[in-house]
Amino acid sequence: MKATTKTTYQIPVGPIHPALKEPVMFEFEISGEKIVDVDVQLGHVHRSVEWAGMRRNPIQILYLAERICGICSFCHPIAFARAIENAADIEVPERAQYLRVIQGELERICSHMLWAGVAAHEIGFDSVLFLTWQMREKALDLTEFLTGNRVTKAITMIGGVRRDITKDMLPTINEALTYLKDNFEKLRHIFLDDKTVKMRSQGCGVLTYDDAMKLCAVGPTTRASGVKKDVRLDQAYLTYPDLDFDYVTPDVLTGEVNGDVYDRIIVRLLEVKQSIDLIEQCIDKMPAGEIISEPKIPKLLATLKKARGEGIGVHEAPRGEVIHYVKLDGEHENPYTWKVRAPTYNNILAWIPMLLGEQIADIPIVAASTDPCMSCTNRVAVVHNNKRYILDAEKLHQLSIEKTRRIMI
Amino acid sequence: MTKNKEIMAPEEIVKYFKDEFKTKIKDSRIEKRTTGINKTPFVNIWLKVDKSIFKRSIKHLMNIQFPHLAVVSGNDLDKIIELIYHFSLYFGKRNAEIYLNIAVELPKSNPTIETISDLIPGAVITEREKQEMLGVIIKGIPDNRRVFISDDFPKGVYPWRKDETGPEKMVRNLHEVMKK
Numbered sequence: 350m351k352a353t354t355k356t357t358y359q360i361p362v363g364p365i366h367p368a369l370k371e372p373v374m375f376e377f378e379i380s381g382e383k384i385v386d387v388d389v390q391l392g393h394v395h396r397s398v399e400w401a402g403m404r405r406n407p408i409q410i411l412y413l414a415e416r417i418c419g420i421c422s423f424c425h426p427i428a429f430a431r432a433i434e435n436a437a438d439i440e441v442p443e444r445a446q447y448l449r450v451i452q453g454e455l456e457r458i459c460s461h462m463l464w465a466g467v468a469a470h471e472i473g474f475d476s477v478l479f480l481t482w483q484m485r486e487k488a489l490d491l492t493e494f495l496t497g498n499r500v501t502k503a504i505t506m507i508g509g510v511r512r513d514i515t516k517d518m519l520p521t522i523n524e525a526l527t528y529l530k531d532n533f534e535k536l537r538h539i540f541l542d543d544k545t546v547k548m549r550s551q552g553c554g555v556l557t558y559d560d561a562m563k564l565c566a567v568g569p570t571t572r573a574s575g576v577k578k579d580v581r582l583d584q585a586y587l588t589y590p591d592l593d594f595d596y597v598t599p600d601v602l603t604g605e606v607n608g609d610v611y612d613r614i615i616v617r618l619l620e621v622k623q624s625i626d627l628i629e630q631c632i633d634k635m636p637a638g639e640i641i642s643e644p645k646i647p648k649l650l651a652t653l654k655k656a657r658g659e660g661i662g663v664h665e666a667p668r669g670e671v672i673h674y675v676k677l678d679g680e681h682e683n684p685y686t687w688k689v690r691a692p693t694y695n696n697i698l699a700w701i702p703m704l705l706g707e708q709i710a711d712i713p714i715v716a717a718s719t720d721p722c723m724s725c726t727n728r729v730a731v732v733h734n735n736k737r738y739i740l741d742a743e744k745l746h747q748l749s750i751e752k753t754r755r756i757m758i
Numbered sequence: 759m760t761k762n763k764e765i766m767a768p769e770e771i772v773k774y775f776k777d778e779f780k781t782k783i784k785d786s787r788i789e790k791r792t793t794g795i796n797k798t799p800f801v802n803i804w805l806k807v808d809k810s811i812f813k814r815s816i817k818h819l820m821n822i823q824f825p826h827l828a829v830v831s832g833n834d835l836d837k838i839i840e841l842i843y844h845f846s847l848y849f850g851k852r853n854a855e856i857y858l859n860i861a862v863e864l865p866k867s868n869p870t871i872e873t874i875s876d877l878i879p880g881a882v883i884t885e886r887e888k889q890e891m892l893g894v895i896i897k898g899i900p901d902n903r904r905v906f907i908s909d910d911f912p913k914g915v916y917p918w919r920k921d922e923t924g925p926e927k928m929v930r931n932l933h934e935v936m937k938k
Contacts, residue, residue, distance in 0.1 A: 565880030577850035
C-alpha cells in the first residue's frame with residue numbers, strides 16, 4: 350500500500366461550539382497543534398423568523414423580533430421599530446427616546462458582563478466567572494425593576510416605549526448604578542492587570558485593521574482592531590447625539606492597537622463603564638412628556654396599513670450594528686418584506702483570520718472573544734489517521750485550562 | 759485601505775453618481791431625519807441603478823472610501839427581483855455617517871448579477887444568503903454553497919419568493935415533506 354503524504358488532519362468543532370453554548374460548526378484543518386484552515390458552517394438554528402414575520406402585523410412582529418435573541422431582546426425590537434417609524438414617518442416623543450437609550454445601555458451592561466464571565470470560564474478562571482455574574486445579577490434586577498421582566502423585556506412599542514420611569518423609582522436606580530460603579534474597579538483590575546489573563550489573551554486571535562474593514566466586521570470586534578465604528582456615535586438616532594461619550598478603542602487605555610483577544614476584553618470592559626455613565630446622563634437630562642406617540646394599538650395598526658414606503662432601522666447592539674429593513678406596500682397589514690441582520694452575521698468571516706495559526710487549545714477563547722450569538726453541540730469529533738474519536742466540550746475546555754496552567758509555570 | 763479625505767454632502771454624492779452614469783441612475787432619493795434637542799440630522803440616500811452598470815457603480819463608490827457593507831436585502835416584486843445593498847459611509851466621525859442604499863432590479867427570467875465579493879470580501883455570506891433565499895444567481899461568487907438552509911431542503915424552492923417557487927405549498931403540506 351502506498352503511504353499517504355498528507356500531513357494535516359481535520360477536526361470538526363460543533364455544531365455546538367465550545368465557547369458559548371450555541372450551534373455553529375467549524376471544520377479545522379490542523380497540522381500538529383496549529384490551525385491551517387478554517388471553514389464555518391451555519392444554519393443549525395435557522396427558524397425562518399423573517400418568513401414568519403412577513404405573515405404577521407408589525408405589533409406581532411415586535412414580539413417575534415424580541416425572541417430572535419435572548420440577550421439582545423431590546424436591540425431587535427428597537428431596530429424593527431425604527432425601521433417602521435422611518436418607513437411610515439412616525440415621530441417619537443423625546444422622553445421615549447431617552448427611555449430607549451436607558452434600556453439599550455442596560456442591556457449592553459448585562460451582555461458584556463455575561464461575556465466577561467464566559468471568557469473567564471473559558472481560560473479556567475471560574476472564581477472570576479462567579480464575581481462577574483454576581484455583578485450582572487444586579488443589572489438584571491434593575492432590568493426587572495424597570496421593565497417587569499429579566500430577559501424578554503417587552504418595553505419597545507412602535508412610536509415609543511411602554512413603561513415610564515417615575516420619580517419614586519430613582520432611588521432604586523441610583524443604588525443599583527452605584528453598586529455597579531463601585532464594583533467595576535475590581536473587575537477592571539482582574540481583567541486588565543492580571544498576569545494569567547494577559548498571557549492567554551495577548552497576541553492571540555489577531556484581527557488586523559485591514560481585515561476588519563474588508564470583512565465588514567462590526568461592534569467591539571472591529572473597534573478592538575482600531576476601526577472606529579459605533580452606530581451610537583456615527584449616526585444621530587434616539588438621543589445619542591445629545592450625550593457626552595466617545596469611541597472606545599484599545600488605544601484609549603494602552604496607547605496601541607493590536608486587535609488581539611486582550612484588546613477585545615479592553616473594549617468590552619470600558620464599554621460597561623461607558624454604559625453606566627450614559628444611563629446616568631439620561632436620567633439627568635430626561636425631559637418630561639409623553640412616552641408614546643399613539644397609545645391606541647388599533648389606530649396605530651390602521652395608520653401602518655395605509656403607510657407605503659421602505660425604511661431601515663439601525664442600532665448598536667452589544668455585539669455591534671444590527672440592521673432591519675422593512676418595506677410596507679400600503680395595502681396589507683403585514684410588511685411586504687422584513688430583513689433582519691444580526692451583528693454576528695458580519696463577524697463570522699472575521700473568525701477565519703483570527704483562528705489561522707492558533708492552537709487547538711485557543712479555539713474556545715478566540716471564538717468567544719467575538720461574543721458570537723447563534724445557538725452550539727456538546728461534542729467535537731476528531732478524525733485522525735482514519736480513526737475517529739470524540740472530544741466533548743469538557744475535554745476541549747480541559748485542554749484550554751491545561752494550557753493556562755502550562756504557561757503559568 | 760483608503761481613508762476618507764473629505765466628507766461629501768448627500769447631494770454631492772448623488773451628483774457624483776449621476777455625473778458618471780447619467781440616465782443609468784434610474785432613481786435617487788435623499789431622506790433626512792433629525793433627532794434630539796439639537797436636531798442633529800441623519801441622512802439615508804436611496805439610489806436605483808441599472809443592472810448594466812451595477813458593478814461599475816460599486817467600484818465608483820469605492821473611490822469615495824472603502825465602504826462598510828451592512829447587508830444585502832431583497833424584494834420579490836412579481837416580475838422582478840430587487841436587491842438592495844446597504845452601505846455605510848463616513849463612519850468613525852461623530853454624526854457624519856451616511857447610509858447609501860443601492861437598489862438594482864433583476865428580471866425574474868434571468869436573475870443574475872455580478873459578485874462584489876472581489877471588491878468587498880465581507881459580502882460573501884450575504885450574497886450566499888440571497889442565492890438560497892431569493893433564487894438569484896451571483897456570478898463569480900467564490901463560495902457557492904448554501905449558508906442557512908440545510909442541504910436536504912428541496913432545490914428550486916426559495917423562501918422569500920412570493921410566487922409558485924415560494925415555500926407556501928411545502929408549508930401547507932408539511933406531512934409530505936417529512937416522508938421524503
